[in-house]
Amino acid sequence: MLLTIARRIGIFAATLVAASIITFLMLSILPGNAARVALGIEATEAQVAAQEQLMGLDRPLYVQFFDWFGHLLIGDFGTSTVSGQEIGPQIGDALAITGVLVISSVILALLFAIPMGILSAVRQNKADGVIISGISQIGISIPGFLFGILLVALFAVKLKWLPAGGWDDPGDDFVGFLEHLILPAIALGSVQGAVLSRYVRSSVLEVMREDFLRTARAKGLTPNRALMRHGLRNAAIPVMTVLGLQIASLLIGAVVIERVFAIPGLGSLLLDKVALRDLPSIQGIVMVLVALVLLLNLLIDIAYTIVDPRLRSAS
Numbered sequence: 223m224l225l226t227i228a229r230r231i232g233i234f235a236a237t238l239v240a241a242s243i244i245t246f247l248m249l250s251i252l253p254g255n256a257a258r259v260a261l262g263i264e265a266t267e268a269q270v271a272a273q274e275q276l277m278g279l280d281r282p283l284y285v286q287f288f289d290w291f292g293h294l295l296i297g298d299f300g301t302s303t304v305s306g307q308e309i310g311p312q313i314g315d316a317l318a319i320t321g322v323l324v325i326s327s328v329i330l331a332l333l334f335a336i337p338m339g340i341l342s343a344v345r346q347n348k349a350d351g352v353i354i355s356g357i358s359q360i361g362i363s364i365p366g367f368l369f370g371i372l373l374v375a376l377f378a379v380k381l382k383w384l385p386a387g388g389w390d391d392p393g394d395d396f397v398g399f400l401e402h403l404i405l406p407a408i409a410l411g412s413v414q415g416a417v418l419s420r421y422v423r424s425s426v427l428e429v430m431r432e433d434f435l436r437t438a439r440a441k442g443l444t445p446n447r448a449l450m451r452h453g454l455r456n457a458a459i460p461v462m463t464v465l466g467l468q469i470a471s472l473l474i475g476a477v478v479i480e481r482v483f484a485i486p487g488l489g490s491l492l493l494d495k496v497a498l499r500d501l502p503s504i505q506g507i508v509m510v511l512v513a514l515v516l517l518l519n520l521l522i523d524i525a526y527t528i529v530d531p532r533l534r535s536a537s
Contacts, residue, residue, distance in 0.1 A: 226527050227524055227527060230520055230523045230524060230527075231520065234516055234517070234519070234520040237516055238512070238513060238516055239291075241509075241512045241513075241516065242287075242291055242294070242509060242512075243287065245505060245508050245509055245512065246286075246287050246290060246291070246505065247283075247287075249501055249504060249505050249508070250283060250286075252501070256277065256279060256303050256501045256502065257270050257271075257273035257274040257276075257277055257279055257303075258270050258273075260273055260277070260303040260304070261273055277303075290505070294506075294509060297310060298310065299313060299502070299503075299506035300502045300506065301502065302495075302500050302502060302503050303500055303501065303502055303503075304495075304498045304499075304500045304503075305500075309502060309503050309506045310506075312491060312503070313488070313491070313503075313506055313507060313510055315486075316486060316487050316488040316490070316491040317487075317488050317510065319389060319485060319486060319487040319488070320473070320476050320480070320487035320488040320489065322403070323403070323406055323407060323410065323476055323479070323480070323485065323487060324410070324469070324472045324473060324476055326403055326407040326411070327407050327410040327411030327414065327472050328411065328414075328468075328469060328472065329411075330407055330408060330411035330412070330415060331411040331412075331414045331415035331418055331468065331472075332415070332418070332465075333415075334411075334412070334415040334416075334419065335415045335416075335418035335419040335421075335422055336419075336422060338354050338357075338358065338419045338422075339358075339418070339419040339420070339421070339422025339423040339425075339426065340422060340423075340426055340449075340454075341354060342354040342355045342358070342419070342423045343422070343423045343424075343426035343427045343430065344426070344430075344445075344449070346423075346427065354419075355420075355423065357416075358416040358417075358419045358420055358423075359416075359420075360416075361412055361413055361415070361416025361417075362413065362416045362417050362420070364413060365413070366409055366410055366412070366413045366475050366478065366479060367409070367478045367479065367482050369408075369409050369412060369413065370405065370406065370409030370410075370479055370482045370483065371482060373405045373408060373409055374386045374387070374405065374482070374483075377405060378405070384401055384402075384404055384405055385398075385401055385402055385405075386405075386483075387402075387482075387483040387484035387485070388402055388483075388484055388485075389402050389484075389485050389486055390402050402483075402485075405483065406479050406480070406482075406483040406485060409479055409482070409483075410472060410475055410476060410479045411472070413475075414468045414471060414472055414475075417464075417468065418461070418464060418465065418468055421460070421461055421464045422457070422461055425457040425458075425460050425461050426449070426454075426457045428457070429449070429454075429456050429457040430445075430449065432456070435448055435449065438451070459526065462522055462525055462526065463522065465522070466518050466519055466521075466522035469518050470514075470515045470518055470519075473511060473514060473515065474511075476488070476489045477489030477490075477492060477493065481493065488507060488510070488511070491503075491507060492504065492507045492508075492511075495507065
């Protein structure tokens with residue numbers, strides 16, 4: 223098992239390096255000049271050339287990459303070409319907000335998907351099972367940002383129960399923090415919960431047809447007890463794959479949801495930096511998002527090894 227985990231970590235590290243190269247090259251070929259952005263449009267060519275030298279942009283591209291990547295490894299994201307502020311603290315503050323939003327959305331998605339998926343599988347030929355499947359299908363078809371707008375229109379504008387947007391620090395006002403978190407978390411997690419419930423349903427249905435579950439029932443266990451004791455662990459393995467992809471989708475979907483609810487998270491910071499053409503900040507934010515997605519995949523792979531005894535024996 224340790225060998226398998228070490229191999230997964232090696233793949234993660236290699237993929238992260240490859241992703242950093244692609245990110246750096248893609249942003250380097252974009253039109254525009256970071257030195258001119260830093261100085262403004264009225265700067266002369268001589269001033270731009272001097273600024274390029276100061277910023278190291280006159281060096282070969284591979285030298286710029288190794289310098290940038292080396293600083294990333296020690297947590298140094300550089301300085302914004304627009305504001306002159308350190309990029310790392312800005313990313314850290316925004317990431318903390320996005321992390322709270324994504325984790326809350328994942329919890330809501332799991333609280334809906336797991337029981338509803340299992341129930342719709344066990345009751346597949348009953349009216350309630352069909353209704354649950356229909357609700358999840360409707361949830362899949364509604365975009366998260368549209369659902370967020372509908373939530374704002376109902377609970378913030380019409381009923382005035384919750385704020386329409388903004389963010390409160392939990393250390394300053396915990397009740398206000400929860401009030402501002404509820405709607406965006408529901409908007410972000412509901413669609414992913416609907417998608418995940420379909421995979422839970424399919425996985426449970428597949429396990430219910432397996433021979434080992436029939437054997438458990440033949441030994442005297444009721445169908446529900448046999449499923450709970452022997453089936454759910456096997457059903458969880460394919461669902462874990464989808465869960466990893468869902469969390470990655472939540473990170474990307476947070477970009478739009480944060481804009482809808484005016485939340486100062488990582489997505490809002492990225493869009494602001496794109497509008498300002500702040501390339502060093504964009505590179506740092508994109509690399510953080512890429513690293514998070516790759517780390518999630520690594521954790522899911524390690525969880526496979528722990529949950530599935532066949533992988534442990536193979537290693």
